[in-house]
Amino acid sequence: LTWLTKVDDSPQDRRGDGYNPHLNVLVPYGFIIPGKMNRIKQALRAALQEPDLIIHYGYTREPARMVHALKYITRATFLDGMWAPDVAASIYNFHNAQVWGKWDGEPAWSLDSLEGEPELADLPDPLAVESLESGICPRCGKPIDWAGPFPIKALAGMEKQDLGAGYYELAQVRAPPGMDLVMMLRAAGYLGPVGIGELCGN
Template sequence: MHNRKIARCLSKVQQFEAMGYWVIRPPNELQPLLRGKKSRAAFAARVKSALRAIGYGRGGWFKHDFGEKSPRYAFHLNILVDGGYLEPEILDQQKRKLRRLIYPRSVIRKWGDKLDIFYEYRQTPAEMMHTLRYCTKATFLDTAWDEALAGNLYGERYSGWWGKWDESPKWELSESARKLQTLVSLEQGKCPTCGEPIIWNKRPLPFVLVLMEAPVPLGNGYYALPDIRPPPPDAVRLTNLIELPDGDPRKQSNLVKRHGERAADILSLIDDCEL
């Protein structure tokens, strides 16, 4: 499942020549106000609008419910954008602008520049892939951590993108990650071999029938079936029939043959009587 999430995002991330990585985490005192789908969606929308306002024309956001080491609820957003190294003064300016665009004045008055906003940049494909894997992973690993929260967030949308994504890839996957490229094609509805659109069956096929075809596993529940064998060419049927010349008695029908035989019998009787 995790690789499928990565595959859905990879075609966009490959359009980054360099990646900016933002993490925006509301303070602990505000976390109880962000336990529902509506409040979290509104916060994500404010973050997206704020980033667009300071010049990020495209990007993607990912929600995380918990941190790395604690089952304590810690809602935060991970955002991927076009970016690179920022001078400390410029970075501080952008952080201040983001705080004032995201949070209401009462929050700014209380916390000010202590509101947690983190920024780093990624330059190599390996770094970008590592960050994408981190952003797309699930953090709510056990509903026992907070069963009420699990019920509140059931069916929530955990990621989104904005802007135009119509550029060609700036980098390609390494040979060791080729399987992931296959998943990218499948998630886009294209055949990984020929690139043609895939026409999916409307009804699921029983897996036992799939196994009978000796499928090749592609990963994450996808299988490639062997090519359908074309029908054999029309078999040449040898025959011992030959074309008879016109007038040959063998070309006559059975009825004509019977009449001929009867006439021959009558003539034979007449000849016998004359003798």
């Protein structure tokens, strides 16, 4: 496991109001020799048109250090929305870790290679999560108008299916005769916004 870090974090850079972004990259690759690393650094500086770009490189084969690097790089650092409410609003639903690329080789592992009985019925649906992340309903394919996050405690006692990544699908129920949908949801403990419209086709 190899990681590259773009850092502008020397003590003198901490002074003032300058914006000093950090970009961490984990790469499943062998040790990069110094000559090749220097060529990579030069290419990055040229591509980003940043001749003073500082790049730190590290390599490890120790599982504990790999896990530490993964946890460190993907940790949340903006922990309180009151620090900067306008920033908090602008990054709502932002995902700090992204994965991209194409794997053309043999699979590194598969469910069949895992020991024990696979409990596929209990696994989240990755396609549903991908669809939700794109703002599309995974059931009917229509765009989703998000109202905002909802506390998971408020869903206690409600019939729901875990779709993964913090998304839950609530059972589609209709209000009994004489009770409208809003009243029924309030009675069930849901206090969030309610959009009345055509139910999902599923």
